[in-house]
Amino acid sequence: MFSENLHFFEKLSIFLIETKIPHEKIKFLKNTISLKGGFIVTNPSTADVILTILKSPARISRYIGSETRKPIVSIEWVDKCVSKGARIEFVDYLIRGIEEDAMDWTTVEEEEEDQDLFDEDSNSSSSRSPIYTSENEHSDDGRDVDLDPRFLNTSYECLRPTPLKPKFNAKLVELLEVIERAREVNDQWRNALSYRRAIAVLKSYPRDIISHKEIKKIRGIGSKIGYQIESYLRTGTITEAEHILQDKRFHTLELFASIFGVGFKTALSWYRKGYRTIEDCKNHPNLTKAQQLGLQLFDDLREKTLPQNSPFSKRRMSREDVEEIYNIIKENVKKLDPGCVLQPVGGYRRGKELNGDLDLIISHPDEERVPSLLNDVITTLTEGGYIKNLLYRARSESRTGIIDHLEKCFVAFLQPSTQIKRQVDFIIATQSQFASALVGWTGSRQYERSLRRYAKREKKMVFASHGLFTNTKPRILIPTSTEREIFDILGVPWLEPEMRNC
DNA sequence: AAAAC
Numbered sequence: 098m099f100s101e102n103l104h105f106f107e108k109l110s111i112f113l114i115e116t117k118i119p120h121e122k123i124k125f126l127k128n129t130i131s132l133k134g135g136f137i138v139t140n141p142s143t144a145d146v147i148l149t150i151l152k153s154p155a156r157i158s159r160y161i162g163s164e165t166r167k168p169i170v171s172i173e174w175v176d177k178c179v180s181k182g183a184r185i186e187f188v189d190y191l192i193r194g195i196e197e198d199a200m201d202w203t204t205v206e207e208e209e210e211d212q213d214l215f216d217e218d219s220n221s222s223s224s225r226s227p228i229y230t231s232e233n234e235h236s237d238d239g240r241d242v243d244l245d246p247r248f249l250n251t252s253y254e255c256l257r258p259t260p261l262k263p264k265f266n267a268k269l270v271e272l273l274e275v276i277e278r279a280r281e282v283n284d285q286w287r288n289a290l291s292y293r294r295a296i297a298v299l300k301s302y303p304r305d306i307i308s309h310k311e312i313k314k315i316r317g318i319g320s321k322i323g324y325q326i327e328s329y330l331r332t333g334t335i336t337e338a339e340h341i342l343q344d345k346r347f348h349t350l351e352l353f354a355s356i357f358g359v360g361f362k363t364a365l366s367w368y369r370k371g372y373r374t375i376e377d378c379k380n381h382p383n384l385t386k387a388q389q390l391g392l393q394l395f396d397d398l399r400e401k402t403l404p405q406n407s408p409f410s411k412r413r414m415s416r417e418d419v420e421e422i423y424n425i426i427k428e429n430v431k432k433l434d435p436g437c438v439l440q441p442v443g444g445y446r447r448g449k450e451l452n453g454d455l456d457l458i459i460s461h462p463d464e465e466r467v468p469s470l471l472n473d474v475i476t477t478l479t480e481g482g483y484i485k486n487l488l489y490r491a492r493s494e495s496r497t498g499i500i501d502h503l504e505k506c507f508v509a510f511l512q513p514s515t516q517i518k519r520q521v522d523f524i525i526a527t528q529s530q531f532a533s534a535l536v537g538w539t540g541s542r543q544y545e546r547s548l549r550r551y552a553k554r555e556k557k558m559v560f561a562s563h564g565l566f567t568n569t570k571p572r573i574l575i576p577t578s579t580e581r582e583i584f585d586i587l588g589v590p591w592l593e594p595e596m597r598n599c
Numbered sequence: 600a601a602a603a604c
Contacts, residue, residue, distance in 0.1 A: 360601055387601070443604070456604075489602050507602070522603070540604040562604075 105184040106135030112144035113137055114160045117151060117321045118172065121328065121336060126175055133179075141167065148172050150320055152192065242311040247303045252316045253555075254297045254547040255589050258596035261448050263300040269329050270299050272338040273322070279341045282350040284361050295322045297543055297599035306330070349373055357398055357488060357520075358387030390486055394509055397518035413451035414512075414519060422455055422512055422519060425483060433477050436461050437470070438531070442538040443522070448595040454520035455510075456538055460531045471504055471525045484508045485518055493525075502563040503534060530563050532577045536584075537562025544597040552587055560587065 111130055115123050126148070127137055138144050141161040147169045151157050157169060174190035244250060249257040263270055277292035294317045299306070302315075309327035312318055318326070325335050341347050346368065353364035356378065372378055379392050391398065397412065414422075423441055430437045443456030459474060461467055478484045486509040493504040504525040509518040526534035537545060537560070552560040558575065559566040565583060566572040577583045584591050 358601065362600060385601080454603095491602080501603080505603080524603085538604055542604050545604050 104134030105182070106130055106133040109135040109184075110138045110143060110145045111135055112139075112141040112147045112161070112167075113172075114147065114149040114151060114157065116149075116160065117319075119321060119324045119328070119337070122172070122324060126172060129175060129179060146170055146187070148175065149192065157192070240308045240310065242308040244311060244314050245303050248301070248315075250314070250316050252294070252547075253551045253589075254294070254301075254543055254599035255551055255592070255597075256547075257301050257590075258592055259297060259301040259544075259599035260596060261598040263302075265302060265305045266299040268333075269306070269326065270296055272329065272335045273299070273325070275338040275341050276325075276335070278351065279344075279347055282347065282354055282361055282364065284365060291319065291322060293543055294318075295326075300599065353378065356388065356395060357391030358385055358389075359391060363388075387489065390488055390509075394486065394518055397509065398520055412517060413453055414455070416445065416450060416452075418512060418515070418519070419445050419452055419455050421514060422510055422521065423457070425513070426457065426478065426510075426521070429477050429481055429483075430459065430474055433473055434461065434466070434470075436463060436466070438462070440531075440535060442524075442535060443540060446539050446594045447541065447598055454507075454522055456522045456524065458524045458526055458531070458534050458538060460526045460528055460534075462528050464527050464529075467525060467527050471506055471523060474523060475506060475508070478508075478510070483510055485511050488520065501537065501561055503530065524562075526563070529576065529578075532579050532583055533560070533564050534562050535580050536560075539594050539597060541598055543599045547599070548587070548589065551589060556587055558587065 106129075109130075113123070113126060118126070130137060141147055144167055147157075147161055147167050148171075149157055149160075149169060150172050151160075161167075161169075168187055169192040170187050171190045171192055174185070174187060177185055177190070251257065273292050273296050277289050277296065280286075280289035280292060298315055298317050306312060306326065307330075309323065309330060312323050312326050325337065329335050350361075350364050350368055352375070353359055353367055353372070354361050356375075359367075359378075367378060367381065370381075372381070375392065375395055378388075381388075384392070419441070423439075427439050430439060438460040440458045440460070441455060442458055443454065444452050445455060459470060461470055475484060475487070487506060488509060489505075489507040491505050493502055505523060507520060507522045510521040511517075512519050524534060524538055536548070549560050552558040552565075553568060557568045559568050559572060560583075565575045565577050565586065567575065575586060577586065581591060
């Protein structure tokens with residue numbers, strides 16, 4: 098005879114930790130709470146209950162400070178109340194009850210030490226609670242689906258093949274890439290990394306994701322991205338990605354960061370100064386040497402970080418463009434010294450159709466010849482009228498401002514057929530460095546990241562583009578002569594360059 | 600801070 102209690106949150110004051118909850122979901126929670134008679138408070142000490150999606154006590158304590166006398170409850174509790182039409186007990190949703198001792202949870206913060214290495218948004222699949230329950234309990238994407246057995250569920254991307262163009266989940270990958278770029282351009286690299294890793298999973302997954310239950314079993318996809326994927330499965334899109342694509346600020350930041358010599362921090366600071374166009378940037382008072390060149394050559398080199406479908410990137414190189422340039426360089430370098438060994442690397446070697454630059458390793462069997470090699474190559478190609486500008490140069494002996502210990506030079510190279518200046522990166526390696534330079538400069542960025550992490554954590558070795566070392570006090574070089582040998586020593590499966598596109 | 604994978 099009782100009708101449903103429509104105000105089952107009556108007089109309940111709630112403090113909501115919004116961190117890691119997708120915007121949509123926050124809106125839904127706030128709406129539901131006030132609709133059902135509850136209210137949101139901005140101070141945890143005035144709340145009856147604290148709602149969160151977070152699971153790490155150390156993490157939660159950052160948002161509620163020393164407040165330990167309140168129950169902390171998972172946001173799923175709200176979903177459950179809605180579906181039951183009544184306020185239900187906290188018990189099954191308690192992250193921390195009131196009686197519990199505050200001691201064990203204001204302590205440890207060590208989980209963060211591996212920041213570069215571990216995705217803050219990831220979790221081990223076993224310890225995960227079912228947080229993906231949507232407001233729509235009857236959506237048909239909720240089937241419990243096992244992971245595809247062909248998929249290697251690991252957080253090391255270098256252990257599984259990742260093709261350049263995913264056969265599955267392509268639209269989803271595209272949307273998540275938008276969000277990843279937005280994070281990157283906003284200088285949230287840790288968060289961008291979370292997306293990067295989720296994208297890598299989806300690109301290597303051997304079939305379309307069909308259920309959010311499937312997603313939560315995958316290592317490397319945490320709660321927030323899991324939610325976004327769930328909403329993608331329901332609606333066919335991710336609203337945040339759609340919003341980003343409409344956002345002028347995002348496009349401007351991407352444009353600025355695509356200037357050679359301008360990174361995300363500078364792009365942000367210029368945007369905050371009110372700059373909106375490339376012309377605005379040109380008037381900036383103290384441009385660095387690199388930025389002056391980047392702006393001067395902007396129309397030639399504009400493709401640095403811009404994705405293929407960006408309105409600003411029309412000048413990426415086809416494989417034929419790259420080959421034209423490569424053949425010219427090869428001819429001239431061989432004429433200079435027939436002993437030189439040339440090896441194109443980077444995205445071109447991984448099979449990319451459209452490339453922003455050409456990365457080229459040059460080596461020589463004679464160690465004595467190597468130190469003068471780069472100068473000679475640059476001189477020859479400059480005299481030949483090909484190299485028009487030097488963009489960046491790093492000598493192996495300089496200790497600061499060096500990407501790795503290999504000598505290298507980035508130049509603007511005039512492509513004869515198009516008369517467009519293209520970026521060519523020369524990397525010099527001795528014969529003993531050649532194999533690791535090959536592995537290190539073929540990429541992808543994410544592949545290299547996971548390879549180094551795997552070497553360090555699983556094998557107690559340090560992999561760098563100039564060599565493989567033991568991870569000991571004085572590092573000891575482990576000699577390698579081929580790419581396969583490096584893979585064997587590290588114990589990672591051999592992957593063709595085309596399968597390192599994570 | 601930026602250049603690279």
